[in-house]
Amino acid sequence: MHSPAIRISSQSLQVACSQCNLRELCLPYGLHSDEVEKLDEMVGMRRRVKRGQHLYRAGEPFESIFAVRMGFFKTGVILEDGREQVTGFQMSGELLGLDGISSESHTCNAVALEDSDVCVIPFSRLEHLSREIESLQHNFHKVMSREIVRDQGIMMLLGSMHAEERLAAFLLNLSQRFTTRGFSPSEFHLRMTRQEIGSYLGLKLETVSRAFSKFQEGNLISVQQKHIHILDIPGLRRILRKQD
Amino acid sequence: MHSPAIRISSQSLQVACSQCNLRELCLPYGLHSDEVEKLDEMVGMRRRVKRGQHLYRAGEPFESIFAVRMGFFKTGVILEDGREQVTGFQMSGELLGLDGISSESHTCNAVALEDSDVCVIPFSRLEHLSREIESLQHNFHKVMSREIVRDQGIMMLLGSMHAEERLAAFLLNLSQRFTTRGFSPSEFHLRMTRQEIGSYLGLKLETVSRAFSKFQEGNLISVQQKHIHILDIPGLRRILRKQD
DNA sequence: ACCCGACGTTGACTTGGATCAAACGGCTCG
DNA sequence: CGAGCCGTTTGATCCAAGTCAACGTCGGGT
Incomplete structure (x- = not known):
């Protein structure tokens, strides 16, 4: 069922939210510069995902969410009969993996549709930091809420x-x-x-x-x-x- | 378009999360009793919504989320041609209004399908308190994530x-x-x-x-x-x- | 107790999109 | 450079669900 042993090329390169040109689209939005520096510590590493490779798979334990820095992803699940059901497409500045919070394991697969870079955001650190930084907390809640609204928009599209x-x-x-x-x-x-x-x-x-x-x-x-x-x-x- | 001036009967009656038989389904899940007491202060009031009445309407400013204590709701939007698109049904212990966080106004209507009671949870207080109480924060994140997973499940249902x-x-x-x-x-x-x-x-x-x-x-x-x-x-x- | 209107069921017919099938275009790899 | 494969296009046919219509049933209000 899985594709034959693709090795995920994963390398950590230090990046700073404070330098990122996506910061106005992403979690740092509206944060003071000293707060963004704290974010920099949280986002420990970047990960490179080549076209066709998985960022994560359904069933894997959930530890981090990911911010797309560059590239393009799809998320989806494989149904029992082998068909794929795509649940979304993500581009730079968008977050991946929010569905994993509830069950503490990923509920879908995320696959790069082109060579991509993501920021790895360990979720427990995000929770910790958003207890300190009010506007980070609020941004994160807004992002989750936006995801809910987006999904409901698609429900409407599919339904009518x-x-x-x-x-x-x-x-x-x-x-x-x-x-x-x-x-x-x-x-x-x-x-x-x-x-x-x-x-x-x-x-x-x-x-x-x-x-x-x-x-x-x-x-x-x-x-x-x-x-x-x-x-x-x-x-x-x-x-x-x-x-x- | 709107139904002729239905007055929303809204009365505040003090209720305690610590006494609520839904606490294991709701935000207090897993909290220590001293923490639940803080929640009690947050949930300022209960509101009664009669069958057919709106809890909130699309476009209204978002201030609070709601926990269904008793009863049954539907959420949905009215499309331009007057047709209604239902986006969900909510029963006791479930939260309503999460979609409003992102835009700071409600994006759908919530209507009681039977006489119902909800707890009114002012959102800014929830955010404040979840900066103090780690497990409240985590519960809330799980609830939002569960909503995302639920919506994606419906997308799959509608799509295939x-x-x-x-x-x-x-x-x-x-x-x-x-x-x-x-x-x-x-x-x-x-x-x-x-x-x-x-x-x-x-x-x-x-x-x-x-x-x-x-x-x-x-x-x-x-x-x-x-x-x-x-x-x-x-x-x-x-x-x-x-x-x- | 009755009537009315809203809700639900069932049947006949239509139709949008699925399915099946064939051919084509453009990559990639030997 | 050519072969082969994947993805795409297009045509012909079919079927699940939509539409239209008629009728049945329940519950609330006077």
């Missing part, structure tokens, strides 16, 4: 939207997240397969492909394999609104 | 299960939660309509109704309107496994 509406929502969401990170809102490279998009959106890969083609016909986007160019953001939004 | 599988999962989940609360695992009263179940499960009410009938034909359950008697729990589980 049609294939094209789902894909439009997906593209707009990616676009928005790329924008926040200073990339182009309209042109980007998908790091996941049609299959993975489909799994995430509750659709089959053929349906995803057809919806892409349909959008292209309507001059809403131009697709070339994994390269996406959004030509008409308002048009995509209109598709979303249609029945939601 | 058929109507009957969804309903089986729903019934088994309810059964399990009633059991935890000391009620019968096999016999209970649904407090929500077919419409609400359908909205939650991403199905139309007719489909829910048909699935109930199908289960009844197969002697898995007996349904009489809102009264459910589960006759064959392993049988329901087998339906779940079938394609998941």
Whole structure:
């Protein structure tokens, strides 16, 4: 079931939150500089995860959460019949592993979709430090809450939207997240397969492909394999609104 | 759009976590008795919400989370076209309002499905106290994480299960939660309509109704309107496994 | 006690997306 | 440079669930 013994290349390189260009997206947001220095001590090490490798696997004991510094991940579970169900995609500045807190073991797999770096944040240290630093505590609570809101948004998408509406929502969401990170809102490279998009959106890969083609016909986007160019953001939004 | 000016009956009656029979399901879990006493001060008041009334509405400023002491709630949002999308059902010992932390305003509506009591937990006080009480902090983090895991479970259900599988999962989940609360695992009263179940499960009410009938034909359950008697729990589980 | 309206069931028909199948494009690796 | 494979596209067909419609049932209010 598991892929044949992939060794996880894991190297610790010291990094400082205070130097990180993601600090406004991540846990240090709004902290004073002396507080950020304490964070630096907490985030002991960085870990490099190559494309295709696991950051963690479902069932492994939970010890740390991870902040994506660079790269792109998917999270998901493998169902009994071998099918994969994707539960999310994470990009730089986003946290991974929050699901593991409740049961003290990871409930899903996290796989890098491109060569990536993460900050390893030992959870007990995070709890300890957020008892000292009020705004760190509050940031962390907000991040967890945002994850809940995000998941509920997807529940809504899965519960009440049609294939094209789902894909439009997906593209707009990616676009928005790329924008926040200073990339182009309209042109980007998908790091996941049609299959993975489909799994995430509750659709089959053929349906995803057809919806892409349909959008292209309507001059809403131009697709070339994994390269996406959004030509008409308002048009995509209109598709979303249609029945939601 | 809103129902005609329903007045929320809200009365404060002092209650103590230390006396509450739900403390093992709720935030006080595992706390020492002196710590639970501090919790008592935090939970300033109880609020009574009558069937059909809102505990809070989407858009209202977020100040407190709520613990259900008694009763039954649904959470959901109203979509532009007036349709309701249900995002969850909450029973005694469960927390409501966690989604509001991230944006500092509630992102959904919470409505009582039967006359209910909740404990009002001012969030800033909870954060303050969990900086003092390590196990309270940890409990709270676990509760939030559990909510994330729960939502992801529903994403999986919505993304990859058929109507009957969804309903089986729903019934088994309810059964399990009633059991935890000391009620019968096999016999209970649904407090929500077919419409609400359908909205939650991403199905139309007719489909829910048909699935109930199908289960009844197969002697898995007996349904009489809102009264459910589960006759064959392993049988329901087998339906779940079938394609998941 | 009765009526009304909300909720639930069931049947007939339609349809969006799944499934099955075939062909193509673009990497990677020998 | 060519072979092979993975991922993608597109077409044809099928089926689970949605839609529309009619009827049944329960419970609350006068």
